[in-house]
Amino acid sequence: MAGRPQVVVDRASPVPLYFQVARQLEQAIESGELPPGARLDNEIALAEELGLSRPTMRQAIQYLVDKGLLVRRRGVGTHVARARVRRPVGLTSLFDDLSGSGRQPTTAVLSHTVQAASGVVAAALEVPEGTAVLALERLRRTRGEPLAILRNHLRADLVQLDSAVLEERGLYEVLRDAGVTLAAAQQSIGARKASGAEARLLDEPRGAPLLTMRRTTFDDRGVVVEYGDHLYRASRYSFEVALTGR
Amino acid sequence: MAGRPQVVVDRASPVPLYFQVARQLEQAIESGELPPGARLDNEIALAEELGLSRPTMRQAIQYLVDKGLLVRRRGVGTHVARARVRRPVGLTSLFDDLSGSGRQPTTAVLSHTVQAASGVVAAALEVPEGTAVLALERLRRTRGEPLAILRNHLRADLVQLDSAVLEERGLYEVLRDAGVTLAAAQQSIGARKASGAEARLLDEPRGAPLLTMRRTTFDDRGVVVEYGDHLYRASRYSFEVALTGR
DNA sequence: ATCGTTAGGTTGTCAGGACCAATAGTGGGC
DNA sequence: GCCCACTATTGGTCCTGACAACCTAACGAT
Numbered sequence: 001m002a003g004r005p006q007v008v009v010d011r012a013s014p015v016p017l018y019f020q021v022a023r024q025l026e027q028a029i030e031s032g033e034l035p036p037g038a039r040l041d042n043e044i045a046l047a048e049e050l051g052l053s054r055p056t057m058r059q060a061i062q063y064l065v066d067k068g069l070l071v072r073r074r075g076v077g078t079h080v081a082r083a084r085v086r087r088p089v090g091l092t093s094l095f096d097d098l099s100g101s102g103r104q105p106t107t108a109v110l111s112h113t114v115q116a117a118s119g120v121v122a123a124a125l126e127v128p129e130g131t132a133v134l135a136l137e138r139l140r141r142t143r144g145e146p147l148a149i150l151r152n153h154l155r156a157d158l159v160q161l162d163s164a165v166l167e168e169r170g171l172y173e174v175l176r177d178a179g180v181t182l183a184a185a186q187q188s189i190g191a192r193k194a195s196g197a198e199a200r201l202l203d204e205p206r207g208a209p210l211l212t213m214r215r216t217t218f219d220d221r222g223v224v225v226e227y228g229d230h231l232y233r234a235s236r237y238s239f240e241v242a243l244t245g246r
Numbered sequence: 247m248a249g250r251p252q253v254v255v256d257r258a259s260p261v262p263l264y265f266q267v268a269r270q271l272e273q274a275i276e277s278g279e280l281p282p283g284a285r286l287d288n289e290i291a292l293a294e295e296l297g298l299s300r301p302t303m304r305q306a307i308q309y310l311v312d313k314g315l316l317v318r319r320r321g322v323g324t325h326v327a328r329a330r331v332r333r334p335v336g337l338t339s340l341f342d343d344l345s346g347s348g349r350q351p352t353t354a355v356l357s358h359t360v361q362a363a364s365g366v367v368a369a370a371l372e373v374p375e376g377t378a379v380l381a382l383e384r385l386r387r388t389r390g391e392p393l394a395i396l397r398n399h400l401r402a403d404l405v406q407l408d409s410a411v412l413e414e415r416g417l418y419e420v421l422r423d424a425g426v427t428l429a430a431a432q433q434s435i436g437a438r439k440a441s442g443a444e445a446r447l448l449d450e451p452r453g454a455p456l457l458t459m460r461r462t463t464f465d466d467r468g469v470v471v472e473y474g475d476h477l478y479r480a481s482r483y484s485f486e487v488a489l490t491g492r
Numbered sequence: 493a494t495c496g497t498t499a500g501g502t503t504g505t506c507a508g509g510a511c512c513a514a515t516a517g518t519g520g521g522c
Numbered sequence: 523g524c525c526c527a528c529t530a531t532t533g534g535t536c537c538t539g540a541c542a543a544c545c546t547a548a549c550g551a552t
């Protein structure tokens with residue numbers, strides 16, 4: 001039974017075959033049907049059982065290898081990765097992450113204005129200095145406790161934002177619904193002391209260490225969508241990053 | 247000229263064709279021959295020009311898309327990514343990163359002992375409590391200034407370490423040369439205040455914010471190789487992470 | 493018993509072809 | 523002048539077939 005989890009493909013579905021297979025394998029791994037270390041049948045046998053070609057089967061496996069769920073070694077075979085890779089930092093907002101783990105985030109919009117871009121903001125958004133940009137400052141809480149101060153700058157021409165909506169949902173979610181495809185990001189993670197005002201907002205003692213995250217996000221055309229400068233309470237938050245050495 | 251950078255493939259070489267192409271395209275992008283936003287010829291034309299099949303050409307392009315250097319859009323074409331993605335956090339040590347950017351790192355081994363694994367260390371290395379493990383504490387400097395305190399725990403049975411070697415080279419480099427294949431890692435990035443002793447070692451004021459990085463590294467069999475607990479001066483160091491939303 | 497050799501199995505790479513789906517530009521109709 | 527359908531272009535998916543590189547384990551010679 002091991003090595004041959006129950007997988008069925010629907011050729012009438014518009015979902016790519018390799019993706020159908022990948023998702024079902026992923027589910028089998030997460031459900032424990034394929035425990036860590038379990039060996040899969042070889043690619044040719046798997047492809048034959050499912051009525052697929054080997055390249056398609058390989059593509060499904062490759063997808064899971066990239067995700068860190070499977071490990072392939074030539075001459076040996078394909079195994080379920082032993083190391084449980086936790087959720088990696090991805091193109092998701094803090095809001096997504098929190099609500100995904102059932103932590104009921106709430107957001108307070110502290111300020112929401114249109115400004116003339118100047119200096120670092122103009123450079124980060126790759127617009128001429130003086131261009132009108134959206135400036136956003138929010139306080140994110142979870143279970144009533146403050147967690148992070150989120151400062152964002154957006155190109156004003158991209159999307160219409162409403163403060164009421166931003167109190168209910170994450171920025172990335174709103175952007176995606178507005179038809180913006182978030183494709184890539186560059187982020188820089190550091191630390192510094194909290195200023196007096198920041199400490200007060202976050203309910204931390206003066207001078208407490210804060211995690212800082214600067215992120216520039218690009219859409220699929222390579223245009224800068226958003227520039228964020230976020231502050232997290234180091235006492236309650238850390239970044240998880242998973243690495244695989246392709 | 248644009249869209250057709252000079253690429254030649256050597257079929258006698260053991261280097262995979264797709265990789266040869268990818269490397270040369272990458273070089274053309276970095277040298278500026280293919281500026282950001284430039285459009286490549288379509289896949290079929292490129293493959294034909296190089297005498298390759300389309301799947302091989304696609305594999306080369308896919309490699310660079312994964313790396314964030316190219317952007318593909320159906321019906322539109324393949325373009326050089328506008329956003330210059332800086333070097334991402336990878337399966338490299340701080341030493342590799344520093345020497346790669348010509349910063350001449352030096353290392354002082356503060357302690358180097360064999361201990362009985364206890365509690366968190368045993369759990370992190372996935373060995374029974376009480377197993378003999380290597381404990382390592384180092385101070386990394388660059389240009390004479392202290393940058394980080396590196397605390398590592400290793401399975402004692404994996405590799406023989408020599409303090410003199412560790413003063414000269416990075417831990418990961420030593421491990422790789424010893425035949426250990428580093429395949430994946432899980433790291434957690436946070437921040438906290440420096441203790442008195444830590445502040446003294448790092449030449450920071452008492453209570454200065456430090457970036458913390460806990461990393462568990464796995465080899466290609468999924469066995470834990472190393473567990474590291476590192477402290478960086480937040481005033482001189484930050485983590486760069488590149489994200490692509492496949 | 494130990495070490496080098498060999499055989500079998502498995503993933504890695506590559507070719508060449510076919511059809512599908514999304515995009516953007518064009519031209520016609522309103 | 524504006525909107526919509528059409529079409530050419532281009533990447534996305536999938537197939538068949540083949541050979542190469544690599545790892546493990548069993549085997550035989552020393």
